[in-house]
Amino acid sequence: MAVIEARGLRKAFGATIALDGIDLRVEEGRILGLIGPNGAGKTTALNAILGLTPFQGELRVLERDPWNERDQLMRDVCFISDVAVLPRWIRVSQVLDYVAGVHPRFDRVKAEGFLAKTSIRRESKVRTLSKGMVTQLHLAIVMAIDARLLVLDEPTLGLDILYRKQFYDSLLSDYFDRKRTIVVATHQVDEIQHVLTDLMFIDRGRIVLDCSMEEVESRYREVMVNPDQLAAARALKPIHERQAMGRSILLFDRVDRRQLATFGDVRTPSIADLFVAVMDHEAGRALAQYEGAHR
Amino acid sequence: MNTETNVVSEPFDSQGLAPAAISPARRVYWSVRRELWENRYLYLVPLGVAALLLVAFLFGQMALPHHRMRTVLALEPAKQRAEIEMPYQMVEGLILGAAFFTGLFYCLEALYGERRDRSILFWKSLPVSDLTAVLAKASIPLGLLFFSFVITIVTQLSMLLLSTLVVWGSGLSTAQLWTQVPLLQWWLELGYHLLTVHALWYAPIYGWLLLISAWARRMPLLWAVLPPVAIGFVEKMAFNTSHFANWLWYRVNGPDPFHFSGSDSLSATAGGISMTGMTPLDLGKFFSTPGLWTGLVLAAAFLYAAARLRRYRGPI
Numbered sequence: 001m002a003v004i005e006a007r008g009l010r011k012a013f014g015a016t017i018a019l020d021g022i023d024l025r026v027e028e029g030r031i032l033g034l035i036g037p038n039g040a041g042k043t044t045a046l047n048a049i050l051g052l053t054p055f056q057g058e059l060r061v062l063e064r065d066p067w068n069e070r071d072q073l074m075r076d077v078c079f080i081s082d083v084a085v086l087p088r089w090i091r092v093s094q095v096l097d098y099v100a101g102v103h104p105r106f107d108r109v110k111a112e113g114f115l116a117k118t119s120i121r122r123e124s125k126v127r128t129l130s131k132g133m134v135t136q137l138h139l140a141i142v143m144a145i146d147a148r149l150l151v152l153d154e155p156t157l158g159l160d161i162l163y164r165k166q167f168y169d170s171l172l173s174d175y176f177d178r179k180r181t182i183v184v185a186t187h188q189v190d191e192i193q194h195v196l197t198d199l200m201f202i203d204r205g206r207i208v209l210d211c212s213m214e215e216v217e218s219r220y221r222e223v224m225v226n227p228d229q230l231a232a233a234r235a236l237k238p239i240h241e242r243q244a245m246g247r248s249i250l251l252f253d254r255v256d257r258r259q260l261a262t263f264g265d266v267r268t269p270s271i272a273d274l275f276v277a278v279m280d281h282e283a284g285r286a287l288a289q290y291e292g293a294h295r
Numbered sequence: 296m297n298t299e300t301n302v303v304s305e306p307f308d309s310q311g312l313a314p315a316a317i318s319p320a321r322r323v324y325w326s327v328r329r330e331l332w333e334n335r336y337l338y339l340v341p342l343g344v345a346a347l348l349l350v351a352f353l354f355g356q357m358a359l360p361h362h363r364m365r366t367v368l369a370l371e372p373a374k375q376r377a378e379i380e381m382p383y384q385m386v387e388g389l390i391l392g393a394a395f396f397t398g399l400f401y402c403l404e405a406l407y408g409e410r411r412d413r414s415i416l417f418w419k420s421l422p423v424s425d426l427t428a429v430l431a432k433a434s435i436p437l438g439l440l441f442f443s444f445v446i447t448i449v450t451q452l453s454m455l456l457l458s459t460l461v462v463w464g465s466g467l468s469t470a471q472l473w474t475q476v477p478l479l480q481w482w483l484e485l486g487y488h489l490l491t492v493h494a495l496w497y498a499p500i501y502g503w504l505l506l507i508s509a510w511a512r513r514m515p516l517l518w519a520v521l522p523p524v525a526i527g528f529v530e531k532m533a534f535n536t537s538h539f540a541n542w543l544w545y546r547v548n549g550p551d552p553f554h555f556s557g558s559d560s561l562s563a564t565a566g567g568i569s570m571t572g573m574t575p576l577d578l579g580k581f582f583s584t585p586g587l588w589t590g591l592v593l594a595a596a597f598l599y600a601a602a603r604l605r606r607y608r609g610p611i
Contacts, residue, residue, distance in 0.1 A: 071424035079420050087414035094332050101325030102423050104317045
């Protein structure tokens with residue numbers, strides 16, 4: 001069963017088109033990384049999924065209409081939108097009381113267990129906690145909710161590297177199982193590479209890449225090519241080319257590994273490199289289309 | 296948080312667990328409690344005012360020269376009564392006034408503050424509907440009325456007790472004092488006044504403030520006050536009429552002073568006239584005033600609109 005299913009999802013703010021009719025399907029048990037530059041439409045897409053913004057087109061989340069059934073949906077969906085949304089005046093014990101009071105799937109004992117591993121004290125107010133501790137607190141609450149879908153929008157923004165690493169480690173070891181689904185939007189791409197099962201690139205309101213991590217590994221290859229072999233390598237139509245230490249690194253989509261091996265070591269590109277390649281490629285294609293239309 | 300990759304000790308089964316249902320009443324209860332955590336001034340202001348007045352009263356009683364007490368007790372009944380009543384009426388007026396303005400201030404801030412500090416995203420991540428949140432917030436000024444009622448009763452009782460001790464200590468008769476302070480009657484009238492004026496007649500005012508609080512992107516106070524004033528002026532300039540201003544005045548001032556006799560008991564009693572009590576005629580007349588019902592319908596419409604708006608609104 002699809003946890004999220006969207007067809008022709010569209011959202012415009014005045015003349016600005018934030019989502020330009022995207023189709024999306026996220027199956028149960030996946031961890032999807034939604035990656036795109038600032039203003040690409042990531043947050044708008046997540047807000048539509050969470051029932052925080054109205055939209056055009058079809059969208060079902062856990063078989064509900066998020067815009068009209070937000071409160072029921074939130075029994076099965078959790079989200080951390082960014083680090084600064086826990087009210088600053090609330091005490092740690094109060095936020096636990098409140099969530100336990102209104103959320104049928106919140107396990108307070110579990111949340112206390114997660115908090116016991118941190119230095120957060122029950123009587124502290126959120127305003128006195130560091131940014132990293134606030135995120136730990138929010139994560140402890142979210143992980144203690146037995147939800148089916150967890151949505152994270154730049155959850156580790158502004159945190160130092162230790163907290164960022166801990167964040168994803170706890171998510172994987174203490175929370176994720178095959179019945180849960182996680183959608184993460186971020187532009188700190190490298191940190192979530194090892195976490196994801198699926199990858200989606202979004203740019204200017206459109207999905208430019210949508211595939212599983214296995215697919216990424218089987219489709220995309222990167223080779224460092226010596227200058228004398230460059231012409232031959234270019235003939236295989238790399239989608240992107242960059243320079244490193246005086247040599248060219250070429251990125252190929254669906255080109256046979258044995259063919260590439262003649263130029264050097266073949267490896268799977270990092271998500272960050274793939275992202276840059278796909279974005280440049282898209283920009284080039286958009287430019288070509290634009291020029292074609294105006295010739 | 297631990298960084299080790301330890302395996303989860305018990306496997307979750309999200310489908311197998313049937314979570315205990317949470318009743319709407321429980322969600323409202325926790326939503327109200329959360330308002331009280333955030334806005335402690337709601338009870339601290341009336342309590343503070345009451346404490347201050349009590350201290351002032353105690354000081355006045357202690358400092359009262361003995362002969363002055365005798366003069367008061369020797370006055371003719373009407374004047375004596377006015378003299379003794381005065382501090383009690385002041386306490387009532389000040390506590391209620393403080394609570395009233397606190398309630399107005401709260402309404403204006405309630406749906407605006409959560410957007411300004413971005414916490415609305417946290418509240419919306421929980422299974423509480425916008426209507427529940429708005430109704431919980433709307434119940435706060437009503438609760439505040441009841442709270443200030445109780446505070447007034449306790450304060451006036453303490454004052455009477457203090458006066459009794461002072462009078463008794465100076466060897467005078469306490470009977471006179473007690474007959475001049477008909478607390479029970481005052482409380483009945485106060486309750487009537489709070490219910491009819493502050494709770495029912497003013498309901499659309501609270502609703503309006505909550506609506507503006509949900510709507511404004513900045514300066515909710517200005518948005519709440521300026522447009523009605525502007526409409527009044529524009530009407531006056533354009534048509535030389537004041538229908539809107541009159542209507543607004545009616546909403547603030549009430550249909551007929553007669554119904555609100557409890558409200559200014561101070562002036563009503565100052566001249567020696569006993570306060571108009573709660574009679575069935577009053578209630579019947581009050582509840583058959585069309586303005587009351589249009590006001591309540593308006594209040595409901597404002598609250599509904601505020602709940603709808605909250606759905607659209609994000610952090611500002």
